Amino acid sequence: MRVPLPQHHARKAGLTPIGYARYSGLRLREMPLAFSAMHAIAPPALTAALRWRYATKSFDPAKKIPQDVFDGLLDALVLTPSSFGIQPWKFIVVQDPALRAELQPASWNQPQVTEASHFIVLAAREAIATAQVDAWIAHIAKARGVSEDSLAEYRGRMAGFLAAMDDEQKFAWASRQTYIALGQLMTSAALLGVDSCPLEGISPPAYDAALGLAGSGYRTVVACALGYRSAGDKYALVPKSRFDHTQVVEYR
Numbered sequence: 101m102r103v104p105l106p107q108h109h110a111r112k113a114g115l116t117p118i119g120y121a122r123y124s125g126l127r128l129r130e131m132p133l134a135f136s137a138m139h140a141i142a143p144p145a146l147t148a149a150l151r152w153r154y155a156t157k158s159f160d161p162a163k164k165i166p167q168d169v170f171d172g173l174l175d176a177l178v179l180t181p182s183s184f185g186i187q188p189w190k191f192i193v194v195q196d197p198a199l200r201a202e203l204q205p206a207s208w209n210q211p212q213v214t215e216a217s218h219f220i221v222l223a224a225r226e227a228i229a230t231a232q233v234d235a236w237i238a239h240i241a242k243a244r245g246v247s248e249d250s251l252a253e254y255r256g257r258m259a260g261f262l263a264a265m266d267d268e269q270k271f272a273w274a275s276r277q278t279y280i281a282l283g284q285l286m287t288s289a290a291l292l293g294v295d296s297c298p299l300e301g302i303s304p305p306a307y308d309a310a311l312g313l314a315g316s317g318y319r320t321v322v323a324c325a326l327g328y329r330s331a332g333d334k335y336a337l338v339p340k341s342r343f344d345h346t347q348v349v350e351y352r
């Protein structure tokens with residue numbers, strides 16, 4: 101199925117009509133191959149999108165993210181870089197209203213859980229074992245058309261890195277990778293004109309129970325609500341508060 105990039109999203113992303121024409125008709129998954137520096141958005145467009153986004157407290161339940169846009173957000177998650185490329189995560193899209201209602205009390209009763217168009221739980225691997233390293237090596241070998249033996253040194257480095265950690269340290273490491281996915285998701289959402297709210301105000305054990313994650317090898321880390329802000333969300337108008345560059349950026 102070919103999914104054209106909606107023109108208004110292309111405009112929001114700062115693509116020129118030429119850039120858009122080149123993108124349209126391409127499958128989302130083919131786009132990275134078609135991308136070149138020529139199509140990069142201008143820095144002011146990036147800053148504007150990042151200033152526009154805010155942790156949305158109130159979503160308009162009637163406004164749903166179109167499927168092609170949501171597919172783009174899923175691509176953003178799946179394309180997240182991770183240490184060794186091992187992708188120690190699972191992204192659980194929770195669309196069942198009953199399940200969302202069950203998660204809400206486990207989320208400080210935050211309304212975003214039930215009101216947002218889409219709700220994603222980001223879970224991390226509990227304890228990455230040799231089997232996962234081997235599966236990853238097999239995957240790379242197939243994707244690159246090389247032998248697994250040719251990746252033996254890489255496999256050894258990965259296995260050695262993981263062997264130096266106990267299970268809790270491995271989960272903490274996998275969780276850090278998962279936060280990169282959260283960041284990439286929120287930035288991508290802003291560029292596509294989609295509102296988001298990251299949610300750490302949740303009970304991961306209660307989420308694990310509701311989602312039946314026991315024994316799956318994954319545990320809940322954080323969640324993200326996605327959709328469109330409601331007209332009455334006063335937080336949309338709160339001025340952005342960030343430290344100045346001079347306070348957080350250093351040159352050496």
Ligand SMILES: Cc1cc2nc3c(=O)[nH]c(=O)nc-3n(C[C@H](O)[C@H](O)[C@H](O)COP(=O)(O)O)c2cc1C
Pocket residue numbers: 153154155156157210297298299300301302322340341
């Ligand atoms: C990892 C993480 C977890 C967060 N958890 C929540 C949350 O549970 N509920 C909420 O309303 N906001 C949550 N926030 C939003 C932050 O409070 C917000 O990003 C911060 O105050 C900066 O404001 P802004 O994102 O609107 O610019 C979270 C943010 C991050 C990065």
